[in-house]
Amino acid sequence: xxxxxxxxxxxxxxxxxxxxxxxxxxxxxxxxxxxxxxxxxxxxxxxxxxxxxxxxxxxxxxxxxxxxxxxxxxxxxxxxxxxxxxxxxxxxxxxxxxxxxxxxxxxxxxxxxxxxxxxxxxxxxxxxxxxxxxxxxxxxxxxxxxxxxxxxxxxxxxxxxxxxxxxxxxxxxxxxxxxxxxxxxxxxxxxxxxxxxxxxxxxxxxxxxxxxxxxxxxxxxxxxxxxxxxxxxxxxxxxxxxxxxxxxxxxxxxxxxxxxxxxxxxxxxx
Amino acid sequence: xxxxxxxxxxxxxxxxxxxxxxxxxxxxxxxxxxxxxxxxxxxxxxxxxxxxxxxxxxxxxxxxxxxxxxxxxxxxxxxxxxxxxxxxxxxxxxxxxxxxxxxxxxxxxxxxxxxxxxxxxxxxxxxxxxxxxxxxxxxxxxxxxxxxxxxxxxxxxxxxxxxxxxxxxxxxxxxxxxxxxxxxxxxxxxxxxxxxxxxxxxxxxxxxxxxxxxxxxxxxxxxxxxxxxxxxxxxxxxxxxxxxxxxxxxxxxxxxxxxxxxxxxxxxxxxxxxxxxxxxxxxxxxxxxxxxxxxx
Numbered sequence: 085x086x087x088x089x090x091x092x093x094x095x096x097x098x099x100x101x102x103x104x105x106x107x108x109x110x111x112x113x114x115x116x117x118x119x120x121x122x123x124x125x126x127x128x129x130x131x132x133x134x135x136x137x138x139x140x141x142x143x144x145x146x147x148x149x150x151x152x153x154x155x156x157x158x159x160x161x162x163x164x165x166x167x168x169x170x171x172x173x174x175x176x177x178x179x180x181x182x183x184x185x186x187x188x189x190x191x192x193x194x195x196x197x198x199x200x201x202x203x204x205x206x207x208x209x210x211x212x213x214x215x216x217x218x219x220x221x222x223x224x225x226x227x228x229x230x231x232x233x234x235x236x237x238x239x240x241x242x243x244x245x246x247x248x249x250x251x252x253x254x255x256x257x258x259x260x261x262x263x264x265x266x267x268x269x270x271x272x273x274x275x276x277x278x279x280x281x282x283x284x285x286x287x288x289x290x291x292x293x294x295x296x297x298x299x300x301x302x303x304x305x306x307x308x309x310x311x312x313x314x315x316x317x318x319x320x321x322x323x324x325x326x327x328x329x330x331x332x333x334x335x336x337x338x339x340x341x342x343x344x345x346x347x348x349x350x351x352x353x354x
Numbered sequence: 355x356x357x358x359x360x361x362x363x364x365x366x367x368x369x370x371x372x373x374x375x376x377x378x379x380x381x382x383x384x385x386x387x388x389x390x391x392x393x394x395x396x397x398x399x400x401x402x403x404x405x406x407x408x409x410x411x412x413x414x415x416x417x418x419x420x421x422x423x424x425x426x427x428x429x430x431x432x433x434x435x436x437x438x439x440x441x442x443x444x445x446x447x448x449x450x451x452x453x454x455x456x457x458x459x460x461x462x463x464x465x466x467x468x469x470x471x472x473x474x475x476x477x478x479x480x481x482x483x484x485x486x487x488x489x490x491x492x493x494x495x496x497x498x499x500x501x502x503x504x505x506x507x508x509x510x511x512x513x514x515x516x517x518x519x520x521x522x523x524x525x526x527x528x529x530x531x532x533x534x535x536x537x538x539x540x541x542x543x544x545x546x547x548x549x550x551x552x553x554x555x556x557x558x559x560x561x562x563x564x565x566x567x568x569x570x571x572x573x574x575x576x577x578x579x580x581x582x583x584x585x586x587x588x589x590x591x592x593x594x595x596x597x598x599x600x601x602x603x604x605x606x607x608x609x610x611x612x613x614x615x616x617x618x619x620x621x622x623x624x625x626x627x628x629x630x631x632x633x634x635x636x637x638x639x640x641x642x643x644x645x646x647x648x649x650x
Contacts, residue, residue, distance in 0.1 A: 262462035262528075265422055266535060267452035267479030272486045276475055280466045 144325065151333065152326035159315055163334055166311035167342075169229050169304065170297035173236025178290050180237070181244035185282075188245060189252035192274065202249070209242025214300045218309035229310030236297045236304075244289050251285040252278060284353045295339075295346035302335050371399035374571050375421070375539055380430035382416050382595075390416040392595035394430070398539075403565050403572045405586035405603075407579055409615050412592040414575040418541045421573070422454045423447060434539065452479035455532030455570075457561070459544035461524040463516040463531075470512040472527050473499040476534035495534065502530040506560060522553035526560070533564060540565055540572035547577060554578070558585045579611065 101109070186192045187202030212220075217235035225231045255278050263277040305313025312335060319327040377396040383389050390413045398404055406414045419425035421432055423439060432439040439450050455476070463472045477495045478486060485491070491499075503512055506526040516524060525545060532540060542561060546554030558574075562585045565572040576582045582589050583603045591599035591606075591614045599610055 256462075256465075258458060258460050258462035259464050261424055262456070262458060262531070263464070263475055263478065265424060265451055265454070265456040265541075266476050266531070267448040267450070268475075268486075269448065269478075269483070271483045272478050272481075275483060275486045276467075276471075276478060277464055280464050283466070 147323075147325040148329045150326065151329040152324075153330060155327045155330045156334065159312060159331060159334060162305075162310075162312045162315050163338060165229055166301050166313075166335075167298060167338065169232040169236060169301040169309075169311050170294060170342075173233045173301070174240055174290060174294040174297050176233065176237035177240035177244055177293070178286070180241045181248060182286070184241060184245035185248035185252060186274065188249040191255075192252055192278065202245075206242045206246050206249070209238060209240075210246065212239065214239040214297075215303060215307055218304045218307045222308045227308035227310070232301055232304040232309035232311055235309055236301055239300070240293050240297060243293055244286070247289045248282055248286050251282040255281040288350050288353050291346045291349045295342045298342040299339050302339070371401070373397050374400045374435060375573075376431075376433040377421070378431045378433070380417070380420060380432065381428050382413075382420055382425060383428045390595055391420065391427075391430075394592075394595070394597055396590065396597065396600075398571050398573065401566075401569050401571050402587040403562055403574060403585060404588045404590060405582035406573060406575045406590050406592060407577070407582050407614065408592035410577070412614075413595040414592050415543055416595075417592065418543050418573060418575055421539075421541055422451050422456060424456075448479060452535060453538045455535045455537030455540045457525070457528050457532050457540065457542040457545050459547045461521070461528045461548070463519075463524055463527055465515075465517040467516060468512065469503065469508065469514050469516060469519070469527050470496075470499060472516050473502060473512075473530045473534055476531040479535070498534055499530070502534055503527075505564070506530050521549050522557065525549065525553075525557050529557075529560060529564065533568065533570075536568075537570055540570050542572055542574040544575050544577060546581060554581065555584075561585070579606070 184202055184205050187198050188206055189202075190199060193199040193202060214235050217238045218231060221231035221234040221238070225234065259281065260273055260277045263273045268276065301309075301311050301313075302316075303313045305311045305315065306317050308314070312331060316328065316331045316335075319325075319331060375396075375398045377394055380391050380394040380396075381389070382391040390411075392413075394413075394417060406417065408414050416425055420427045421439070423432075427440055430440065434450060434453065437450070439447065442450060464475065467475075471489060474489070474491045474495060477491055480495075481491060500512065503509060506529055508523060508526050508530070511519070511523070511527075516527060519527065525548075528545075540561075545561060546557050549557060558581050561572065561574065564570075574582075574586065576586075583606065586603055589599065589601065589603050589606055590597055591610070593614055598614060599606065
């Protein structure tokens with residue numbers, strides 16, 4: 085009875101977006117389309133290669149199959165080395181990240197200068213890719229796992245310290261206040277009131293970073309920094325595609341296992 | 355030095371007893387320009403429970419935090435057994451803080467540590483950094499911690515994590531942490547504001563008993579006038595950063611309360627309040643526990 089439609093004149097209009105908002109959305113869309121078109125035209129893409137890409141892919145897969153399983157025993161050692169590089173690099177990064185985090189957190193750093201030093205270390209560490217760090221440390225230490233460990237540590241310090249510094253900035257001040265009120269030194273306040281609050285973050289990000297590092301150290305061999313990457317690089321250069329398959333499968337298994345382990349450990353942190 | 359303190363405290367002071375704490379001309383102006391304390395003079399003796407009441411923003415919390423310099427006073431003097439805390443350097447301030455136990459509204463336990471670690475944190479002033487990290491405390495301190503836990507009713511709780519405890523239990527740990535300092539003065543900031551009424555009374559009774567047993571003077575901020583009346587030997591009321599009342603609880607009448615809190619019908623029932631929309635926002639805020647750290 086009463087739910088008959090009101091006459092048009094009485095009907096109130098409703099729109100999700102105002103006309104100005106709609107115009108802005110269309111302009112943003114046009115800008116995105118322009119940038120995409122510009123990138124494609126600037127890159128001189130050789131479209132001819134697309135024409136036979138599927139046959140090339142099928143050809144490659146054919147040469148990769150069947151995997152040469154007899155190669156597996158030869159790569160066990162470099163696979164283990166890869167995990168060791170990731171583990172040692174992460175361990176060094178954890179040890180270095182705590183002091184850096186306390187420097188880079190506004191509420192624990194001594195003054196503006198120390199804060200800038202802390203932030204500078206974060207930016208330097210994070211803005212350089214692990215493989216580039218690998219190139220630098222291969223130049224310093226020569227090829228081998230030591231360069232890989234240093235590369236992993238150098239990249240991970242910034243990652244860990246940034247997240248721990250954020251955690252330090254978010255600690256509950258009441259707990260800090262209570263420990264301060266007992267007459268404890270600043271270092272003791274950090275040890276007793278700040279550290280317990282950020283420890284779950286430190287452990288969680290360290291385990292997460294370790295699993296990223298397992299993945300990253302598997303390509304460090306490309307620049308001579310040890311691990312399975314060296315063998316992958318050599319096999320590709322020798323067109324030993326059946327060995328490449330074995331390496332890729334073995335690496336995937338290890339990466340999946342480390343991800344599962346990392347997820348499990350993180351789920352148990354309280 | 356003693357001459358300089360000759361300015362007499364307001365009446366209701368120390369009587370014949372030796373004085374423990376003398377606050378003279380204490381003023382705190384926050385960077386926002388708010389004058390939280392405006393020339394407070396105050397003396398307490400070596401024993402007794404003094405309740406500090408007043409509406410939110412009257413300066414109670416700032417006052418108590420200025421005494422151990424968690425809040426830095428703008429001017430004035432704070433003499434603990436004759437030593438001015440305001441002029442102390444860092445080491446001197448730490449030594450003074452060891453003698454002052456503090457109990458907080460939000461308990462302020464380190465949530466991820468055990469009950470025992472929280473209690474022993476009261477002894478941090480007496481150990482070094484390495485021993486702090488290794489949680490190595492003097493055997494006498496560990497004994498004292500067990501005794502105190504039994505005394506506050508938490509026998510057997512020493513290995514529980516603080517975040518597994520109820521509010522009342524947490525405050526008992528907070529009390530044990532303050533008392534293991536063997537303090538010469540207890541500062542208690544709204545100890546019951548995050549607790550239900552029944553637990554609040556239990557906690558206040560415990561604070562009073564322990565302060566008496568150990569002959570430790572206590573300054574207790576309370577927003578609950580009934581609790582102050584029941585458990586304090588002396589009531590001091592703040593209004594706009596000044597002490598406006600300082601006497602025995604019996605002297606606190608309705609006219610005085612009007613002066614402290616502004617006009618309000620003190621006999622009105624709580625139920626009537628519920629319909630009047632913003633009747634008691636300050637008290638609600640505290641119960642929700644979201645105004646920790648706001649000067650009260």
